[in-house]
Amino acid sequence: MKTYNQILTGELLDEKLESLIKVGSDEDWNIYYVSNDGEKWRMSYPNSGYHGGGSPELTQVSNFPWEVQD
Numbered sequence: 657m658k659t660y661n662q663i664l665t666g667e668l669l670d671e672k673l674e675s676l677i678k679v680g681s682d683e684d685w686n687i688y689y690v691s692n693d694g695e696k697w698r699m700s701y702p703n704s705g706y707h708g709g710g711s712p713e714l715t716q717v718s719n720f721p722w723e724v725q726d
Contacts, residue, residue: 664714672714680720688720696720
């Protein structure tokens, strides 16, 4: 079973974004991406109260919010 707890920030986030395709976003400033091999990622701003929205985090996720969950 695959775990989905990988979180990227800074340069690692920037490098990973180069290989991802944006597939959606929501009203909470989350942006959703998929990789060529099917990995799903969410970019969020967990410290959005900071000036400029804070630093983003890229988190690997098992499903997107719009997908049916079993």
